[in-house]
Amino acid sequence: MDVKGKNFKKFLDRQQVFESQYDAKSMQKQHAKGKLTARERIDILFDEGTFEEIDAFVTPTKSDGGFGKIQQSYGDGVIIGHGQIMGRLAFSYAQDFNVMGGSLGSIHAAKISKIQDMALKMGAPIIGLIDSGGARIQEGVASLAGYAAIFYRNVQASGVIPQISVILGPAAGGAVYSPSITDFIFMANKTSYMFVTGPNVVKEVLNEDVTFDDLGGAEVHAKKSGVAQMVYEDEENTLMGVRKLISYLPANNLENPPEVDIDKKETKDIEEKLRDIAPDDPNKPYDVKDVIKLLVDKRSFYEIGELYAQNIVVGFGRIDGKVIGIIANQPKVLAGTLDINSSNKAARFIRFCDSFNIPLLTLEDVPGFLPGVDQEHDGIIRHGAKLLYAYADATVPKITVILRKSYGGAYCVMNSKNLGGDFNFAWPTAEIAVMGPEGAVAILYRKELAASKDPAGLKKELAAKYREEIANPYVADEKGFIDEVIDPATTRKKLKSAFLALENKYITNPTRKHGNIPL
Amino acid sequence: MAESKSNGSKVTKHKLIALSSSKKQFEFSNPQEKIIKYKGEKVKVRLSEDPNGFSYIVWKNRKYMLDIIEKNQNRYTVMVNGVWHTFTIESPFSLKRKKLLEKQAGVSTSESIVSPMPGKIIDVFVEEGAEINTGEPLLILEAMKMQNEIISPIDGIIRKISIRKNDSVMKDDLLIEIDRR
Numbered sequence: 001m002d003v004k005g006k007n008f009k010k011f012l013d014r015q016q017v018f019e020s021q022y023d024a025k026s027m028q029k030q031h032a033k034g035k036l037t038a039r040e041r042i043d044i045l046f047d048e049g050t051f052e053e054i055d056a057f058v059t060p061t062k063s064d065g066g067f068g069k070i071q072q073s074y075g076d077g078v079i080i081g082h083g084q085i086m087g088r089l090a091f092s093y094a095q096d097f098n099v100m101g102g103s104l105g106s107i108h109a110a111k112i113s114k115i116q117d118m119a120l121k122m123g124a125p126i127i128g129l130i131d132s133g134g135a136r137i138q139e140g141v142a143s144l145a146g147y148a149a150i151f152y153r154n155v156q157a158s159g160v161i162p163q164i165s166v167i168l169g170p171a172a173g174g175a176v177y178s179p180s181i182t183d184f185i186f187m188a189n190k191t192s193y194m195f196v197t198g199p200n201v202v203k204e205v206l207n208e209d210v211t212f213d214d215l216g217g218a219e220v221h222a223k224k225s226g227v228a229q230m231v232y233e234d235e236e237n238t239l240m241g242v243r244k245l246i247s248y249l250p251a252n253n254l255e256n257p258p259e260v261d262i263d264k265k266e267t268k269d270i271e272e273k274l275r276d277i278a279p280d281d282p283n284k285p286y287d288v289k290d291v292i293k294l295l296v297d298k299r300s301f302y303e304i305g306e307l308y309a310q311n312i313v314v315g316f317g318r319i320d321g322k323v324i325g326i327i328a329n330q331p332k333v334l335a336g337t338l339d340i341n342s343s344n345k346a347a348r349f350i351r352f353c354d355s356f357n358i359p360l361l362t363l364e365d366v367p368g369f370l371p372g373v374d375q376e377h378d379g380i381i382r383h384g385a386k387l388l389y390a391y392a393d394a395t396v397p398k399i400t401v402i403l404r405k406s407y408g409g410a411y412c413v414m415n416s417k418n419l420g421g422d423f424n425f426a427w428p429t430a431e432i433a434v435m436g437p438e439g440a441v442a443i444l445y446r447k448e449l450a451a452s453k454d455p456a457g458l459k460k461e462l463a464a465k466y467r468e469e470i471a472n473p474y475v476a477d478e479k480g481f482i483d484e485v486i487d488p489a490t491t492r493k494k495l496k497s498a499f500l501a502l503e504n505k506y507i508t509n510p511t512r513k514h515g516n517i518p519l
Numbered sequence: 520m521a522e523s524k525s526n527g528s529k530v531t532k533h534k535l536i537a538l539s540s541s542k543k544q545f546e547f548s549n550p551q552e553k554i555i556k557y558k559g560e561k562v563k564v565r566l567s568e569d570p571n572g573f574s575y576i577v578w579k580n581r582k583y584m585l586d587i588i589e590k591n592q593n594r595y596t597v598m599v600n601g602v603w604h605t606f607t608i609e610s611p612f613s614l615k616r617k618k619l620l621e622k623q624a625g626v627s628t629s630e631s632i633v634s635p636m637p638g639k640i641i642d643v644f645v646e647e648g649a650e651i652n653t654g655e656p657l658l659i660l661e662a663m664k665m666q667n668e669i670i671s672p673i674d675g676i677i678r679k680i681s682i683r684k685n686d687s688v689m690k691d692d693l694l695i696e697i698d699r700r
Contacts, residue, residue: 034620036612191620232592232593233593235613283661285665285666331665332667335665367665
């Protein structure tokens, strides 16, 4: 730097000390664990050269002299700042495991709060890169207060700006609650953990032996607990995944999601393959993702929570360059039934889309709610109600296409006409009724079946009659519960014009502090 | 790196590695330079498309038909001349990390397939001792009036089959054990 004749000595000295904090040794420490440093992560997340750090030179509070030592360093173990992701503003904080294990002291927390406040004021997404040992024990209650301040801001920003947490190391104790309030959690497989109490405490209290990975590893949270939506095999892909997600989201709740130009030749509006996807035999499964991929712009489907509650598929996609949120029953898994986990997964996704002006497309093939003692005792009633509530409460454009089964309470829940569906289409293969043929026949013709010499044959005959007369889309169509029965091949074309017609949809729910969703 | 930074004005060239399921490494760079390095040898490749929409790759003056079957995160399934290959795209660091973590974890030896729900076994496609690849069907389980294909999560060899055709199973019952290959 050309600083002739200027007294820049202190400025440069500080700069030098600061840079020495990120020397080869500190890199080596992280790399040896298969992890990147906080600064490398920031470089991948943001467009090249766009990140501007703030508060790089704040120092930790001085120790009160008593317990433990506080490592003096610039930045107090967290990098905060703003930059661009594919040309759009975003804020971020990145915890630095090399400074006191990324532990959260009061200054560290104040920095995170500061960047949260800025993101909210500016109306831009915030991304937290988390790699921290937890609250800084030396600072006691001050660091706990710091966590609470972060949680408070997470809640204030919820539904106003997209908040994304990326777990790239440990997140233990109170540290897990900030990510869990945010909209999406990404984890890097095998090097990140989340738990409220760690394996040592579990061992002490319950005498159970469990490894870090089995207790709170990425796979556990992606498959079993549903805490993490996205798991990637390495950090670079994780951060690239965040960039991709951001490309679907508006900067805040007042904007619409970004549109992209598409190559019109790439995706066909009339797609004859759609006629053959759903098998004629209603007991044969198929992969609903094949349907989604043919309906949205080529390669635009981005699935959320792929490994959790796989009986429902949710994710973002684009139709003619415009972002939509997709909720689809998955006949391939658990026959596409609704259960506790799938209701929770879909409800949360719908709430997110509604907050951020993302129209909803529901692809329905649902035989009903999953029966069973487990489900009833664990509260499928109250969890299923969340999905129902989320659909009914959403004011964004809502379109449903019934692909095949649509039975009972599940018909009502999956964005039916009277729940507020704007357009409800059905394929000719649709079966809409209070219950499936076998169940209905068993109830309505119990006496006849008992008296019959060939009950199986009679049952089959009656079931066929039931399908013909009741369980088809035409009854619903004639009564106006379905707007149109459509040729599957024309689905994308129909969706395009329907979403276009709904572009200026405006409705408001009654004024109130907030509704009381059955949490 | 699967999702490349396309909008940045300044773009640095990144070295990337395509790692096949049989651990073969092919080096290339992003943005594309159309040179692939394999076992230290640099080979020029060319991609072309015919009017019918089929894609071809030209490698060492031979033309191979090419199609991307599936892409998920950094995992690709491609078909070259009718044969399927799976790859992951790695950066030098992620490759190092992969090796490091594999070493730390040791080799996990087997996978137990349990029933995801109560149901009835309709068909079993494999025999003990048979080789199986990720994504190939093991058996069909009928549950909720639907026939569900249970597929292999790993490449391996069938060690033990604990069920037979027409058996009824409960949730979490052990079905098949597979040794990793």
